[in-house]
Amino acid sequence: MSLRYGLLGLLAEGPASGYDLTRRFEEVLGPVWPAQHPKIYAELGRLTTDGLIxxxxxxxxxxxxxxxxxxxxxxxxxxxxxxxxxxxMRLEPLLRSFFFWLMTPEQLGDHLVREQEFFAAMARRYQTYAEAKDRGEYGHSPQTQSMRVAVEAGVRVYEALAGWAEWAEWARTVPPAKP
Amino acid sequence: MSLRYGLLGLLAEGPASGYDLTRRFEEVLGPVWPAQHPKIYAELGRLTTDGLIxxxxxxxxxxxxxxxxxxxxxxxxxxxxxxxxxxxMRLEPLLRSFFFWLMTPEQLGDHLVREQEFFAAMARRYQTYAEAKDRGEYGHSPQTQSMRVAVEAGVRVYEALAGWAEWAEWARTVPPAKP
DNA sequence: CTTCCTCGTGTCCCTAGGTACATGTCCTGT
DNA sequence: ACAGGACATGTACCTAGGGACACGAGGAAG
Incomplete structure (x- = not known):
């Protein structure tokens, strides 16, 4: 059902085509709610039938x-x-972490470094958006204010995950002292 | 495919029944990878056919x-x-945040407070697990060490989300000064 | 002895998600 | 003139997820 409301929410900002919505989904909502064009066109059809658009x-x-x-x-x-x-929250990287003990130390080290880099890059990307918004580059409409709030979530969550990967790598290299 | 590897990962720790695996999924892996028993039994059948279990x-x-x-x-x-x-990362609370501007201030305030409480409670829950593990209550096997790493991710991500909800509520109440 | 709860396995079916395929148009640069 | 890329919409099909339904056995408490 979330796709349906995602589309309605985007259309609440103004008219848009299926193509527009597909791009907005992949650019903006992609990381928290992926949706491909076949689903979007199909849902637009249903929304029309239901009289919501x-x-x-x-x-x-x-x-x-x-x-x-x-x-x-x-x-x-x-x-x-x-x-x-x-x-x-369906998050494969965390599912994998339950099974880290099955990896060799080299594999795990590699994996954690790559994950840390990925999450840090995402955090920086959202940070950049956030700064552009705070400079007023996208105006001060209610919509952009909501967007700013969403972006803040991205920054915080990705920073948390980057910090976690770093901590995991540290905990792996420096195991706790045994009594 | 992740369900398949989730099951294999759990079975790598030792033999278990479909029922056991269902409970472990809902207790342990639930928040990052939900799986209900019908899917689990079906996948166990496929894994047996493929000779992996x-x-x-x-x-x-x-x-x-x-x-x-x-x-x-x-x-x-x-x-x-x-x-x-x-x-x-499929996270409905963040999808919703893009559409906060469609809510009344009262609705949004309510929502953010409830979200903040939910995330904070989850963070505390994982914090409790983490502390129990650090006291050595679950032993020091490689498996519990991985579990500890996964739990740390839970603590950090939920703390980040709780902090975000609090920040959003604050940003809402104290909007940025207009130039 | 019986009732109730937990254990335990499974099927059915609908919806959601995702990939591949199919098709055609308009614009821009060479 | 034409080639290539972005625009634009859609179908077909397969897999994954999730709720509902179905049934039965063993154990514990009254």
Whole structure:
């Protein structure tokens, strides 16, 4: 159901085509909620049938821009305010960490360094966005303020994971003193 | 594919039944990789066919304990060492944050407080595990050391999210000074 | 002795996610 | 003139996830 509300949420900002939404999903929402174009086009069809969105305009190359309806706006708002938050976090790197003891020290060292670098790079990337937003590069609309909040989450979570990988590498190299 | 390797990883620690594995998944791996029993039993069947696990013993009430084979152990090790890490993180609370601007201030305040409490409680829960492990309550086997590393990730990520929710609430109440 | 809970295995089916395939258009640079 | 890339929409199909349904056995407490 989250894809549905993700699309409605994006359309609440203004009309957009399936192609636009696909790009926004991969650029913006990608890391927290991946969605490929086949799913998006299919869901747009269903949303239209349900009257939550409607075609706003037709453009070149068969482009169809959709607009959110009153019902659609009400539906996202209800979801945000009333639907229970799903806190499950599916994170393969953490699943793997349960099985680190099956790796050789060299493999593990390698792995942790690469993971640390990956997470640190992601943290920096979000940090850059955050700074651009704080300089006002994207304006001060409510939407960009929400975006800023989301970006902050990215910075903090990726920094936490980078710190964790570093700590794990340290804990591996310097094992706790045995009594 | 991760469920498959999750099961193999758990079986690498010793024989277990589908029921055991279901409980370990929901107690231990649950927050990072949920799996329900129907999927687990089905995957155990496939793993047996592929010769990666075999039946270790039969118990009361039709209980079947499985044991990992040499091939199975090799398969997890290969996965850990060679398979590309999937970094996608599917996190509904962060998806929602992109759409905070659609909520009323009261709804958002409420939501953020509840989220902050949830994440803080999770962080405390993992902190408790971590402390118990550091006191040596679960021994010092390689498996528990890996578990300790995984738990540390839980503590750090949930603390980061709790801090984020608190920051968001603060940023909401005290908006940045406009130039 | 019976009731109830936990243990224990499994099927069915619907929805969601993801890859591959298919097709056509407009614009830009050479 | 034409080649290549970005724009744009869609179908088909396979796998993964998750809830509902189904059934039965063993053990503990009353």
């Amino acid at each position: 409607e075609v706003d305009s037709y453009g070149p190359r068969g482009r169809k821009a959709y607009r959110i309806t009153e019902d659609g706006l009400a539906a996202v708002r209800t979801w945000l305010a009333e639907a229970e938050v799903d806190h499950t | 075999e039946v270790d013993s039969y118990g009361p009430r039709g209980r079947k304990a499985y044991r990992i084979t040499e091939d199975g152990l090799a398969a997890v090790r290969t996965w850990l060492a060679e398979a590309e890490v999937d970094h996608t």
